[in-house]
Amino acid sequence: MFREAIRNFAQSEVAPLVDEAEENETCPVELFSKLGKLGYLCPGYPPEYGGGGLGETGTCIMVEELAKVSSGICSGLMVQSGLATYAILTHATEEQKQRFLVPAIKGEKVTAYGLTEPNAGSDAAAIETTAKRDGNSYIINGSKIYITNGQTCDLVTLAASTDRSKGSRGISTIILEKDTPGFSRTTMRKLGHHSAATSELSFEDCRVPVENLIGEEGRGFRYMLEALNPARISHSARSVGLARAAFDATLDYAKERKQFGQPIGKFQAISFKLARMAIEIEAARALLYQVASLFDEGNECRKEAPMTKHFSSNVAIRIAEEAMRIHAGAGYLAESTIQRYFRDAILYHTTEGTTEIQELIISRELGL
Numbered sequence: 001m002f003r004e005a006i007r008n009f010a011q012s013e014v015a016p017l018v019d020e021a022e023e024n025e026t027c028p029v030e031l032f033s034k035l036g037k038l039g040y041l042c043p044g045y046p047p048e049y050g051g052g053g054l055g056e057t058g059t060c061i062m063v064e065e066l067a068k069v070s071s072g073i074c075s076g077l078m079v080q081s082g083l084a085t086y087a088i089l090t091h092a093t094e095e096q097k098q099r100f101l102v103p104a105i106k107g108e109k110v111t112a113y114g115l116t117e118p119n120a121g122s123d124a125a126a127i128e129t130t131a132k133r134d135g136n137s138y139i140i141n142g143s144k145i146y147i148t149n150g151q152t153c154d155l156v157t158l159a160a161s162t163d164r165s166k167g168s169r170g171i172s173t174i175i176l177e178k179d180t181p182g183f184s185r186t187t188m189r190k191l192g193h194h195s196a197a198t199s200e201l202s203f204e205d206c207r208v209p210v211e212n213l214i215g216e217e218g219r220g221f222r223y224m225l226e227a228l229n230p231a232r233i234s235h236s237a238r239s240v241g242l243a244r245a246a247f248d249a250t251l252d253y254a255k256e257r258k259q260f261g262q263p264i265g266k267f268q269a270i271s272f273k274l275a276r277m278a279i280e281i282e283a284a285r286a287l288l289y290q291v292a293s294l295f296d297e298g299n300e301c302r303k304e305a306p307m308t309k310h311f312s313s314n315v316a317i318r319i320a321e322e323a324m325r326i327h328a329g330a331g332y333l334a335e336s337t338i339q340r341y342f343r344d345a346i347l348y349h350t351t352e353g354t355t356e357i358q359e360l361i362i363s364r365e366l367g368l
């Protein structure tokens with residue numbers, strides 16, 4: 001029932017906004033409150049805070065259906081349903097949950113996840129943004145890059161070093177609100193995912209009250225990484241959603257487009273390609289929901305989450321490329337959604353940890 005409801009929402013409320021969002025290079029803010037009012041924005045979170053209580057499986061259903069319509073818009077919305085809010089859900093005080101989590105789940109406040117910096121990408125522990133204690137405040141200085149929702153967010157779940165001498169054990173998670181003096185943001189233009197705003201965030205002597213510290217000082221790196229695990233599972237759902245959309249469009253095209261007097265899908269070169277694409281999507285989808293179920297049963301999925309992220313990202317990238325090849329010239333045109341799938345899919349190698357970093361984590365989990 002939930003899948004059908006979210007699919008209808010994606011068709012009626014999201015699809016009409018895609019072209020404009022791609023043009024404006026931002027995820028439409030009104031979608032946060034529309035989804036929030038229906039209880040669809042954070043379907044995995046507990047009902048007592050306004051979530052749907054459907055666990056990671058529910059989040060994946062939402063993400064898969066939204067990504068079929070637009071991976072860009074989906075990426076903005078899913079930061080809210082996991083990455084940026086997870087540390088608040090799992091480590092914040094009740095008072096902080098009421099202040100930050102409940103408005104986020106309702107879609108009244110847009111959130112962003114601020115980990116990556118110019119000198120700290122895969123090596124996220126190398127962050128240089130500092131939060132220096134001054135009385136009842138932290139003074140934040142530094143910058144973040146590639147931040148999804150950075151342009152429109154009301155609050156950032158920020159990783160900042162409260163004690164640089166301790167390395168990753170000196171990193172804390174702090175909520176920074178948009179009106180904080182000294183906070184500024186600049187849009188970063190990119191190849192794909194145009195319907196999600198990506199920004200550089202700068203902090204110049206930003207004074208944040210100590211009440212905005214999430215959990216314990218010095219434990220923030222762990223909290224930020226913990227959020228990445230379920231986010232990798234829902235990232236898989238995004239890849240599967242995009243792959244299915246690209247496949248469906250390509251199957252239709254193979255049946256319609258005629259060359260040499262017959263539909264191109266009748267050529268074995270094309271029909272076998274489509275058969276292999278269908279197998280890959282089924283396999284990616286099966287792995288995704290198996291891992292989501294494992295996570296919902298209380299498993300950490302430290303190996304399985306990177307596995308499904310890795311597998312489905314690569315499937316989506318291959319499907320998007322095959323879709324381009326089967327559409328040939330028609331897929332290359334600017335107005336074709338096929339070229340958008342292709343531009344959007346290639347990002348999957350990078351976000352929520354690169355493909356190589358997934359391999360690194362999996363190999364470590366294998367004891368290597």
Ligand SMILES: Cc1cc2nc3c(=O)[nH]c(=O)nc-3n(C[C@H](O)[C@H](O)[C@H](O)COP(=O)(O)OP(=O)(O)OC[C@H]3O[C@@H](n4cnc5c(N)ncnc54)[C@H](O)[C@@H]3O)c2cc1C
Pocket residue numbers: 079112113114115116120121122123145146147148149190193198347350351352353354355356357360
């Ligand atoms: C559109 C977009 C949206 C994003 N949204 C967010 C966001 O909302 N919040 C946020 O905090 N970040 C966000 N990111 C950042 C993203 O998580 C990083 O880009 C990613 O972690 C990789 O970091 P990097 O780009 O600095 O690459 P680097 O870490 O510099 O990596 C460069 C290359 O080296 C490889 N490499 C690095 N280290 C190793 C190693 N140990 N072993 C093998 N290979 C290695 C990488 O796999 C990659 O191929 C976003 C990025 C993009 C592009």
